[in-house]
Amino acid sequence: MVAVDEVEVVIAHDERATLRVGEVFLKIDADRARLDAEVEAMTLAPIPTPRILWRKPPVLALAALRGTTLGTLGQPSTAxxxxxxxxxxxxxxxxxxxxxxxPGRSVDKLAADLEDECEWLLANEVLPTGVLPADVVTHNRRIAETVLRPWTPAFTHGDLHVAHVFAEGDTITGVIDWSEAAPGDALFDLASLTLGHPERLDDVLAGYGDADRDLIRAWWSMRCLLAIRWLAEHGFDPNAPGCEIDVLRAQM
Known part of the structure; x- marks a missing residue:
C-alpha cells in the first residue's frame, strides 16, 4: 500500500467537492445526473482526460494527470x-x-440568465469582495449581448478554465472537470480558456484555426457577468487580481 501524507481539499462548496489523496482525485457530487454526464463526456471526448479509477456515486475517483496547468488567473502563464x-x-x-x-443552454436561456445576473449586480453594487460600478455592468452587458445569436452547436467542455488544462512541455496531457460539457457555442470554450490571459489568444488560435475574435471577447464579458454572483455566494473572490471583475474593467 502506498503511503499518503495528507488529504488536500482542492475545491469545496455546497454543490460538490474535490479532494486529492496522493495521486488520486476524489470528486464528490450529490447530483447523480451531473456525475453521470461528466463520466460520459470524458468517455466521448476525443482528447486526453483523466483515467477513471473507480466510481461509486456520489464519488468519482480519477488518476492525476502528468504536467502542470497552463496557468492561473491573476498570474502570468509560464507555459x-x-x-x-x-x-x-x-x-x-x-x-x-x-x-x-x-441538451445545452439555449440562446433564450442565456439571455434570461444575463438579464437576471445584471439586475442582481446592479442591485448589489457593493459586493462582499469589492465594488462593481454600474457603468462597468451596463457596458459589459452591451458587449455580452452580441453572443446572443444562432450558433452551430459544438461539443463544448463548458468550463474550460485555464487551470483545467494540463501540459507537459509543449504537449497537452489532459483536460479535467467535464461536469458542464454539453452542445454549445465553440467560441465560449475559446473565451473561457483565454479569460484573464488575452495575450495568449493568438497562440490558442494558431492551433485552433480562425475564429471570431470580437465574439470571443464578448464571451469574456458574458462569462464574467454570469459567474460573479455564484462565485461571491460560494466563497470565491471574483475581485481577486486578474479575475472576473478585473476582466470586466479591462473591457471598458
Whole structure:
C-alpha cells in the first residue's frame, strides 16, 4: 500500500467537492445526473482526460494527470506558446467531434440568465469582495449581448478554465472537470480558456484555426457577468487580481 501524507481539499462548496489523496482525485457530487454526464463526456471526448479509477456515486475517483496547468488567473502563464497552441488544437478536435446526447443552454436561456445576473449586480453594487460600478455592468452587458445569436452547436467542455488544462512541455496531457460539457457555442470554450490571459489568444488560435475574435471577447464579458454572483455566494473572490471583475474593467 502506498503511503499518503495528507488529504488536500482542492475545491469545496455546497454543490460538490474535490479532494486529492496522493495521486488520486476524489470528486464528490450529490447530483447523480451531473456525475453521470461528466463520466460520459470524458468517455466521448476525443482528447486526453483523466483515467477513471473507480466510481461509486456520489464519488468519482480519477488518476492525476502528468504536467502542470497552463496557468492561473491573476498570474502570468509560464507555459510555452506551443503548449497554448496545442490546447487550441485539442479544442478543435473536441469541437469537431459528434455532439454529446444531452441538451445545452439555449440562446433564450442565456439571455434570461444575463438579464437576471445584471439586475442582481446592479442591485448589489457593493459586493462582499469589492465594488462593481454600474457603468462597468451596463457596458459589459452591451458587449455580452452580441453572443446572443444562432450558433452551430459544438461539443463544448463548458468550463474550460485555464487551470483545467494540463501540459507537459509543449504537449497537452489532459483536460479535467467535464461536469458542464454539453452542445454549445465553440467560441465560449475559446473565451473561457483565454479569460484573464488575452495575450495568449493568438497562440490558442494558431492551433485552433480562425475564429471570431470580437465574439470571443464578448464571451469574456458574458462569462464574467454570469459567474460573479455564484462565485461571491460560494466563497470565491471574483475581485481577486486578474479575475472576473478585473476582466470586466479591462473591457471598458
Amino acid at each position: 510555452s506558446p506551443a503548449a497554448w497552441a496545442a490546447a487550441g488544437a485539442a479544442l478543435r478536435s473536441l469541437h469537431d467531434a459528434p455532439l454529446p446526447p444531452w
